[in-house]
Amino acid sequence: MGVGYSELSRDSDCSVGAHALQACRNAILDAGLSKEEIDGVGAIYSTDLPTVWPGYVVDGLGLPSVNWTTCAFPPSINVVIEGVQAVFSGTCRYALCYHAKYRWDTTSSAARSDPMRKAPWRGSVDGSLSSQMIAPFGGGHPFAAAMQRYMHLYGTRREHFGMIAVNNRTNATRNPRAVFRQPISIDDYLTSRTIVEPFCLYDMDTPIDGGMAVVLTSAERAADHPHRPVLVEAIANGAASQSDMMLHPDGLAEPFEQLVSTLWERSELRAEDMDVVNLYDGFSILTMGWIDAVFAGRGNAGAFLQDSWREQEGDVRFLGRIPMSPHGDNLSEGCLQGFGHGNEAVLQLRGKAGPTQIEGARRALVTNGLNPVCGGMVLRSPD
Amino acid sequence: MANVRAPHINPDTREYWEACCRHELLLQRCSDCDAWHHFPRTLCPSCWSGNVKPTPVSGRGTISMFSKLGDRVVAWIDLEEAEGLRTVANVVECDPSGVRIGLRVELVWQDFDDFSLPQFRPA
Numbered sequence: 001m002g003v004g005y006s007e008l009s010r011d012s013d014c015s016v017g018a019h020a021l022q023a024c025r026n027a028i029l030d031a032g033l034s035k036e037e038i039d040g041v042g043a044i045y046s047t048d049l050p051t052v053w054p055g056y057v058v059d060g061l062g063l064p065s066v067n068w069t070t071c072a073f074p075p076s077i078n079v080v081i082e083g084v085q086a087v088f089s090g091t092c093r094y095a096l097c098y099h100a101k102y103r104w105d106t107t108s109s110a111a112r113s114d115p116m117r118k119a120p121w122r123g124s125v126d127g128s129l130s131s132q133m134i135a136p137f138g139g140g141h142p143f144a145a146a147m148q149r150y151m152h153l154y155g156t157r158r159e160h161f162g163m164i165a166v167n168n169r170t171n172a173t174r175n176p177r178a179v180f181r182q183p184i185s186i187d188d189y190l191t192s193r194t195i196v197e198p199f200c201l202y203d204m205d206t207p208i209d210g211g212m213a214v215v216l217t218s219a220e221r222a223a224d225h226p227h228r229p230v231l232v233e234a235i236a237n238g239a240a241s242q243s244d245m246m247l248h249p250d251g252l253a254e255p256f257e258q259l260v261s262t263l264w265e266r267s268e269l270r271a272e273d274m275d276v277v278n279l280y281d282g283f284s285i286l287t288m289g290w291i292d293a294v295f296a297g298r299g300n301a302g303a304f305l306q307d308s309w310r311e312q313e314g315d316v317r318f319l320g321r322i323p324m325s326p327h328g329d330n331l332s333e334g335c336l337q338g339f340g341h342g343n344e345a346v347l348q349l350r351g352k353a354g355p356t357q358i359e360g361a362r363r364a365l366v367t368n369g370l371n372p373v374c375g376g377m378v379l380r381s382p383d
Numbered sequence: 384m385a386n387v388r389a390p391h392i393n394p395d396t397r398e399y400w401e402a403c404c405r406h407e408l409l410l411q412r413c414s415d416c417d418a419w420h421h422f423p424r425t426l427c428p429s430c431w432s433g434n435v436k437p438t439p440v441s442g443r444g445t446i447s448m449f450s451k452l453g454d455r456v457v458a459w460i461d462l463e464e465a466e467g468l469r470t471v472a473n474v475v476e477c478d479p480s481g482v483r484i485g486l487r488v489e490l491v492w493q494d495f496d497d498f499s500l501p502q503f504r505p506a
Contacts, residue, residue, distance in 0.1 A: 015395040018425040025431050035431075062428035118391045132390045133422045136500055137473050140450035140457025149448035152484045197451055247422065247459070247469055250448060 002031025006100075013116075016102035017129045020052040021060045024098050028061075033094055035061060040068035040092030041239065042079040044099040048107045050120060052100045053127030055243035055372025066239040067262040068092035069373065071127075074099075091235060128372075130246040141196040142249035143370070147285035148198055149250045154299035158198065161284040162189035163305045163316060164324075165202035165331055168281060170314040172328025174355040179208050179334045183314065203284040205330035212339035214346065219382070230349040233378040234266035243372030251371045252289035253298050259367070259376050260293045267378045271295055274322055274378075275361040276348050278341035280368045281329045290367050295319070326356040338368030342377065349381045389498045398437050399423050403499045406492045409437035410468070419465045440464050442490025443506065449474065449482055456482050460503055476504040 004027030006012075006019040014022075028038060041054040041063065054069040068086050072078040076099045083095035103111050104119040111117035120132045134140070150156060166186055172178035184202065192200040222229035238259030242248045264270055271277075271294050279290035291301035295318055308316040316324050327333045327344040334340070345364035347353040353361075367376040392400050402409040412419050413427035414434040420427065427435050440462055447469065449458040456474040461467075474482050475491060488503035 013394050014425070015393040017393075018395055021424065021426050025426060060424055060426060060428055061431065115391075116393055116397070120391045120393075129393075129395075130422050132392070133396065134457070134471050136387060136390045136498075137457050137471060138387075138452050138455040140452055140455075140471075142450070145448040145450040145457075145459060148450070149484065152448075241428070242467065244422065247471065250459075 001094075002027045002029070002033065004028070004030055004098075010103065015129070016050070016100050017052055017056055017060065019102070020057055020098055020100035023100065024057050024061060024096055027098070028096065031094070035063050036065055038063050038094050038096050039065050040083065040086050040095035041066055042068075042070040042072065042083050042086075042095060042097040044074050044076050044079050045071055046099075046101065047074055048101070048104050048119070050126035050129060050131075052098075052129060053125065053373065055239055055245065056128055057096070057098065058239040058241060058372060059128070059243035062241045063239070064241050065258075067236045067258055068095065069237040069239050069375075071373075128244045128246055130244050134246050141199065142246055143283045143285055144196040144199045146250040146252070147203070147283070147288075150285060150288060150299075151198065154302065156288065156299070156302035158190060158200075159186055160302035160305050161203060161288065162186045163309050164281065164284045164287045165189050167315045168325050168328045168331040169202075171323070171326045171356060172332030175327045175333055176355065177334075178328045178332050179206060180328070180332045185314065199283070202331065205282050205335035206332065208334035208336075210334055210336055212336045212343055214339075214343060227352070228350050229382060230346045230379050231382055233269065233380045234263045235375070235377050236262035236266065237373075237375045238262070239372050239374075245371060248371060252286065253292065255369075255371050255374050256289050256293035256367075259374055263365075263376055263378050269363055269378055269380065271365070272319055272322075274363050274365045276324075276326060276345060276358055276364040277318065277322055278325050278327075278329065278345050278364065278366045280338050280341065280370075280374075281325065281331045282335070282337070282370060284331070286370050287324075291318075294365065294367070323358055326353065326358055338366075341366045341368060345377075345379050349379055387495060387500070389495070395423050395425060400498065402437060403492075403501055404497075406499060408440050408442055408490055408501045410440050410462075410464075410470075411435045412438035419468045421462075421468060421470055440468075442501075442503075444470075444488055444503065446474070446482065446484055446486045446488060446503075448484060451479055451482075458482065458488075458503065460488060470501075472500070473502050474504065475502045481505070 006022035238255035240254035296304035415432040416430040418429040444460040444462040489506040
């Protein structure tokens with residue numbers, strides 16, 4: 001319903017980000033829509049980096065209500081196909097799909113003498129296109145700073161973050177796939193090596209070599225196949241209008257709340273109906289943000305964890321009943337950037353999780369991500 | 384400070400870094416709706432106007448959060464011009480142990496051979 005272009009050229013004086021914003025703005029205006037109406041944004045991973053990922057467009061156009069985002073592998077038709085699927089499935093109403101390119105020195109030998117065309121970070125996504133605004137200062141660690149600010153604002157203590165790390169490790173001790181199965185205690189967490197203040201060793205996910213995969217189909221087709229099917233009840237993403245990961249790493253609440261409220265709008269289920277919650281743990285601060293968004297409200301996750309903590313077992317039961325990440329997640333099973341969160345939920349709801357099985361699990365919440373890339377699903381067993 | 388490298392510039396950031404060489408800290412402000420934004424873009428994220436102008440800021444702000452890496456402190460600084468207007472820089476002329484959230488800071492220029500960095504020191 002709308003098409004847009006930036007001014008195409010061999011030698012524009014215009015950044016790749018500016019081209020993306022111009023084209024997107026023009027498409028939205030051509031469609032006669034307002035910024036509030038765009039609820040889906042899809043990009044293409046560039047074959048020459050950096051990719052202008054969807055958070056850049058959400059941030060650059062100040063889009064306030066985005067709850068579907070994707071970044072597809074090229075060629076560009078792939079993001080349009082995903083947009084069609086998103087609209088057809090009812091996942092979003094108006095999907096903005098785009099791509100932007102730039103003649104970087106990595107792709108054009110004529111570009112090598114042009115300082116404007118020096119690709120910013122070799123081999124890096126830099127999807128906010130802002131790495132070079134931070135690099136001269138040494139970079140720092142945005143999420144360590146975000147954890148610091150969260151503790152300052154809300155009085156959350158390291159022990160609370162420790163409960164996340166210990167919960168996940170305790171669960172991993174029962175998971176034969178997990179790379180780290182040695183139990184740890186809160187004391188171990190508190191005395192562990194500082195990596196970047198306030199991150200300690202156990203606040204950060206575990207790099208591994210590994211692969212994970214899933215196959216999806218319609219409920220009708222799944223009924224004919226051997227495993228008990230697990231149904232996707234609701235899906236959503238969340239993106240905040242301040243989505244620059246380098247500049248706003250602490251901006252977790254808005255995208256997370258966006259996502260979670262969209263899931264509940266699409267499902268009759270609520271947080272308290274879940275039997276398992278697999279909340280993303282790329283860094284423990286992210287899990288803290290998810291606990292706020294799903295259960296506790298902004299800044300209250302620390303107290304909520306404390307109320308949910310089982311000292312004897314070294315794990316949590318939210319609302320007295322709901323476990324978190326029975327497989328140990330990124331922090332202990334191993335980091336596949338959240339794939340394990342989904343796969344474990346499927347195994348749980350099939351009743352096939354083996355040593356990590358939560359008895360009678362029929363409803364699961366899975367979340368992945370940070371600002372500006374996050375996604376989530378509600379899964380359930382058929383009635 | 385060890386290993387400080389000049390930023391790679393692009394058409395969005397060129398004016399910003401050139402102004403830094405003149406010791407001017409200029410952030411984008413929309414001539415149509417007055418909104419500030421940072422990092423520099425060619426469109427106003429608020430009203431989508433292309434009339435954004437590099438505009439001087441006072442250089443005064445407050446540390447919102449920070450991270451120490453090696454001998455450097457990287458701080459996220461909320462500037463006084465507008466709610467949510469933020470930049471990133473090192474905190475200089477200060478013992479790292481003296482840096483805290485809420486510290487009021489002011490702009491100070493740090494010169495290298497062919498570029499200058501806008502840094503901040505306790506005000």
